[in-house]
Amino acid sequence: MLVRRVWPSRPTFDSSFSDFDQIRREMLRLLDTASGDTEADGGAGVFPPLNISQDDNSFYIRAEVPGIKPAEISISALRNRVSISGRREIPREHERVSYHRKERPEGSFDRTVTLPAEVDAERVEARYADGILTLALPKAEQAKPRQITVKT
Amino acid sequence: MAREARTEVQKPEKTSVPTIPEQTRPGPVYSPSVDIFENDNSITVLADMPGVKAADLEIDLRESVLTLTGRVTSPEASKEWNVLREYHSGAFFRQFTLSETIDQGKIDAQLTDGVLRLELPKVERARPRQITVRAA
Helix, strand or coil: CEEECCCCCCCHHHHHHHHHHHHHHHHHHHHHHHCCCCCCCCCCCCCCCEEEEECCCEEEEEEECCCCCHHHEEEEEECCEEEEEEEECCCCCCCCCEEEEECCCCEEEEEEEECCCCECHHHCEEEEECCEEEEEEEECHHHCCCCCCCCC | CCCCCCCECCCCCCCECCCCCCCCCCCCEECCCEEEEECCCEEEEEEECCCCCHHHEEEEEECCEEEEEECCCCCCCCCCEEEEECCCCCEEEEEEEECCCECHHHCEEEEECCEEEEEEEECHHHCCCCCCCCCC
């Protein structure tokens, strides 16, 4: 039998530190929100959780999809919409086993996100490593920022 | 369009947890989702730890406490800025107390596609034995 360890209550001086830490994190979060960064926790409540970032030339989508074979993920991109779908299957154990815990989710997923600008669907690249899917989506030419010189 | 009923993957809750001992490195710590099952010979632990490389994973078993620690390095390049953030990268940490005696020399761990598979074989004397009742 396996028993999950119950966290013992911490001494007071310790918890006051963690309170402080909590406040500090809350402050940082507020600052993040103010500077235009999107709130992290929560999300769309749909699998897989995504992080999207950009630089001048591309968008990057990263998804936590542990235990899914790359061949079982299908990705499509059209203009500024990207769809990621697939299936996460947890193989059945053959021998007679008794479960103590079953927390890992399984099933199919299908998710579409709309990016702030169009991407060049021909040049989208996808990589999968250590359970993280990374898409690099080059922005379409007209969506890239341009340096504008002021004529005198 | 006939399609068999399918179950959607539930998005796992990724909430940061306190760790004992506390971490010296800053950053959030998450509890990985696990499946644990056993048969007569061994206990198997499967843990979802996306982003953890084999070199950054520590498995420790002492005094029947199993500790899993995985470190994740943030993959974003510094010149990128965020559009949407639905998850944070942080360390993974989880501890279990094992009541069975484990044969420490035969523990096998594999990390594939962000999933850890840990086989913990039981020592001989901890395995159940069939006891036959003799008629007197």
